[in-house]
Amino acid sequence: MKIRLIDPAYEHPYFSHSQKVIKNIWFARLTLTTLAALTPSNIEVKITDENVEPIDFEEDVDLVGVTGMMMHAPRAYEIAQRFRQREIPVVMGGPHASSLPLEAKQHVDAVVIGEAENVWGGLIEDVKKGSLKPFYQAESFCSMEKLPFPRLDLLHKDAYMTINCVQTTRGCPHQCDFCHVTHFFGKTYRCRPVDEVIEEVKRLEGDFLVFIDDNITGNRRYAKELFTRLKPLKKKWASQASMTLTRDPELLKLAAESGCVSLFIGVESLSSENLKDVNKSFNQVHQFEEGMKAVHDHDILIVAGLIFGLDHDDEGVFERTLRFCERNRIELPSFFILTPLPGTALFQRMESEGRLLHKDWSQYNGATVVFKPRLMTEETLQRGFNWACKEGYSWGSIFKRVCHPQQRFVTRVLSNIAYRSIAQRTPEGYLPSLSRILQRMNDTIPLQNTRDLIQRVGDKIAEKKLLIGQKAADTLKLYSIYNERLKTLFVRLEGSMDREGAKELVERLKGALHANVQKVILDFKDVGAFSAEAIALLSRKGLLQTEEGRLWIAVNPPGILG
Numbered sequence: 001m002k003i004r005l006i007d008p009a010y011e012h013p014y015f016s017h018s019q020k021v022i023k024n025i026w027f028a029r030l031t032l033t034t035l036a037a038l039t040p041s042n043i044e045v046k047i048t049d050e051n052v053e054p055i056d057f058e059e060d061v062d063l064v065g066v067t068g069m070m071m072h073a074p075r076a077y078e079i080a081q082r083f084r085q086r087e088i089p090v091v092m093g094g095p096h097a098s099s100l101p102l103e104a105k106q107h108v109d110a111v112v113i114g115e116a117e118n119v120w121g122g123l124i125e126d127v128k129k130g131s132l133k134p135f136y137q138a139e140s141f142c143s144m145e146k147l148p149f150p151r152l153d154l155l156h157k158d159a160y161m162t163i164n165c166v167q168t169t170r171g172c173p174h175q176c177d178f179c180h181v182t183h184f185f186g187k188t189y190r191c192r193p194v195d196e197v198i199e200e201v202k203r204l205e206g207d208f209l210v211f212i213d214d215n216i217t218g219n220r221r222y223a224k225e226l227f228t229r230l231k232p233l234k235k236k237w238a239s240q241a242s243m244t245l246t247r248d249p250e251l252l253k254l255a256a257e258s259g260c261v262s263l264f265i266g267v268e269s270l271s272s273e274n275l276k277d278v279n280k281s282f283n284q285v286h287q288f289e290e291g292m293k294a295v296h297d298h299d300i301l302i303v304a305g306l307i308f309g310l311d312h313d314d315e316g317v318f319e320r321t322l323r324f325c326e327r328n329r330i331e332l333p334s335f336f337i338l339t340p341l342p343g344t345a346l347f348q349r350m351e352s353e354g355r356l357l358h359k360d361w362s363q364y365n366g367a368t369v370v371f372k373p374r375l376m377t378e379e380t381l382q383r384g385f386n387w388a389c390k391e392g393y394s395w396g397s398i399f400k401r402v403c404h405p406q407q408r409f410v411t412r413v414l415s416n417i418a419y420r421s422i423a424q425r426t427p428e429g430y431l432p433s434l435s436r437i438l439q440r441m442n443d444t445i446p447l448q449n450t451r452d453l454i455q456r457v458g459d460k461i462a463e464k465k466l467l468i469g470q471k472a473a474d475t476l477k478l479y480s481i482y483n484e485r486l487k488t489l490f491v492r493l494e495g496s497m498d499r500e501g502a503k504e505l506v507e508r509l510k511g512a513l514h515a516n517v518q519k520v521i522l523d524f525k526d527v528g529a530f531s532a533e534a535i536a537l538l539s540r541k542g543l544l545q546t547e548e549g550r551l552w553i554a555v556n557p558p559g560i561l562g
């Protein structure tokens with residue numbers, strides 16, 4: 001019996017790569033090499049990764065297996081159709097088929113839902129008997145013990161940056177709403193025996209490997225043991241981890257000592273509200289800068305995952321995020337557009353809110369807008385994302401991010417050049433017109449004079465000066481968010497306001513009006529103290545009016561002075 005396993009290619013300006021780029025930055029997934037390893041040894045099994053070689057549709061085979069993420073689905077179905085025309089049975093598995101088995105079944109003879117370990121052998125027996133069933137799904141997750149080592153020998157070694165890929169864990173202890181991992185693996189986090197991982201690593205040629213885990217430090221005790229055992233092997237490795245790693249100095253140190261040179265870290269958003277919305281509050285925004293520094297201090301290169309289009313993202317998000325990457329010298333920013341993948345909590349929410357634009361899965365690729373964003377239009381999100389990709393890999397931005405004293409300078413530069421070649425293929429983008437203004441509208445204005453401040457008590461202003469012993473905040477903070485759909489700017493003010501602060505606020509707001517903002521809502525609730533001059537100025541400029549329908553609307557304005 002002969003089996004051909006196929007990984008479909010994907011035509012896209014951002015995600016499909018030339019052979020040269022694949023050779024520079026790409027590694028093979030473990031999907032088909034794992035499946036091949038599970039195949040009984042008396043069966044001939046071969047792999048085609050369509051990204052690196054064409055498919056032979058005339059090949060004489062008895063079974064074709066196709067894998068695929070969401071965006072690969074249309075191509076996977078085309079491939080299936082070509083083989084089925086020749087009456088060769090086709091089975092499909094992987095993230096897409098597992099999320100939408102009924103849809104996949106319309107295009108293939110059998111669908112494997114979830115992991116293959118406990119069903120693949122039986123499926124092959126059924127093919128031999130000519131009694132292939134429509135669906136295969138294991139009753140439980142497979143044991144992580146004694147998993148066969150993936151058949152890396154079946155890959156074209158020279159086509160990729162590396163074929164040295166190893167998986168140590170499956171799943172993730174977290175459940176971020178947009179992530180497919182928890183949907184696929186349930187709430188489980190399973191670890192392979194460290195002995196077996198070490199044995200697999202020892203067998204790899206060369207000194208570099210990728211741990212393709214979704215979160216290699218999800219179980220800290222396990223990770224510490226693994227890293228300790230890796231040290232003597234003197235390999236270099238890359239993987240994915242969550243921000244929580246940066247809060248455990250011992251773990252980070254062990255990772256570095258065991259050869260970690262690069263980590264993909266899901267930063268996702270610089271807004272705590274966004275992170276809360278998608279169940280990722282364990283990412284603490286106030287800790288980001290310190291966390292990035294800790295990783296750099298261990299000479300580990302950061303590939304940061306950053307998502308645009310979350311519900312609290314306005315037009316300012318693109319520039320704000322890019323500047324964050326530059327300030328923190330993130331070597332490889334990896335920008336994504338929020339994508340509701342079927343099976344995830346995010347998909348359910350978007351679907352129930354009627355916000356999905358279509359279900360053309362080929363567009364569900366992390367680089368295309370497939371839903372209605374809350375605070376901006378689809379076009380602004382798409383163009384802003386394109387801008388960030390291009391601008392983020394402009395020479396100026398690369399320079400800001402890679403020029404620092406840590407080691408591996410050459411690696412930093414070369415990997416940026418490789419990413420730059422991808423980013424340059426991104427369609428034209430632009431920075432939304434309000435971006436600059438929004439950066440200024442999210443700022444801290446120092447006070448010039450705290451002596452004459454009058455404190456707000458309850459919703460009134462106290463009669464005279466600050467109450468004894470109570471210190472006024474010596475800054476005025478502006479938190480602004482713009483709703484492009486409503487053409488409305490919301491500004492929440494916090495701290496104290498003297499005349500200079502009020503003047504500065506008026507100046508900045510003038511800039512917003514020039515940029516076609518049709519309404520400004522100013523919330524004064526968190527301003528604890530004002531100077532009489534500040535109130536007079538705001539009042540003169542019409543910023544304290546509360547009537548609906550006006551250009552300026554004040555919420556919780558300071559009461560009348562005593």
Ligand code: B12
Pocket residue numbers: 010015016026027028029030031034035064065066067068069070071091092093094095096099112114115116117120167171179180181212213214336339341365366
């Ligand atoms: C490595 C990896 C990558 C690499 C891929 C390199 C490459 N050459 O393609 C990189 C980092 C570049 C990458 C990029 C992206 N990835 Co990715 N990636 C992974 C990751 C972490 C590991 C894949 C792997 O090797 N798994 C190990 C194997 C053994 O598991 P498996 O693939 O699930 O296969 C098992 C079963 O599914 C089943 N099975 C699978 N296929 C088949 C086929 C048949 C016939 C049968 C019988 C069974 C079967 O059997 C296997 C053994 O049990 C997975 C997460 C994960 N844990 O799988 C995400 C994952 C696959 N990626 C995902 C996504 C979305 C992307 C991106 C779109 C970016 C993004 N927005 O996150 C891009 C797209 C890139 C592209 N061009 O395809 C999603 C897919 C979700 C979905 N529903 O489509 C996943 C699940 C992660 C997530 N957070 O949700 N990725």
Ligand code: SF4
Pocket residue numbers: 172173174175176179180181182214215242266
């Ligand atoms: S931490 Fe990462 S892998 Fe884990 S659920 Fe969240 S996004 Fe997915």
